[in-house]
Amino acid sequence: MFSLKTPCEEKARLLRRHAAAEADYHRAIHVLSLAIQTLKKPDGYVLEDFAESAKKIVEGAWDDLERHTSEHGC
Numbered sequence: 602m603f604s605l606k607t608p609c610e611e612k613a614r615l616l617r618r619h620a621a622a623e624a625d626y627h628r629a630i631h632v633l634s635l636a637i638q639t640l641k642k643p644d645g646y647v648l649e650d651f652a653e654s655a656k657k658i659v660e661g662a663w664d665d666l667e668r669h670t671s672e673h674g675c
Contacts, residue, residue: 609675612666619662626655 608616633648 612669612675615666615669619666622659622662626659629655
C-alpha cells in the first residue's frame with residue numbers, strides 16, 4: 602500500500618522559510634546585478650557583501666531543515 606507521509610508542522614515551516622529565503626536571494630541577486638553596472642568599484646564590494654549575507658541566510662535555512670529532518674525523520 603502506498604502512503605504519502607505529510608511533513609510535521611516544523612518541517613513544513615522550515616520548508617517555507619527556505620523557499621522564501623531562496624526566492625529573496627534570487628530577487629536580490631537580480632537587482633544587484635542590474636545596480637552593480639552603474640556603481641563605482643568600492644560600492645560593488647558592498648553589494649558583494651550583501652549578496653554573500655543573503656546566501657548565508659539561504660544556507661542557514663537549508664541547514665536548519667536538514668538538521669530537523671535528520672533528528673526527527675519527518
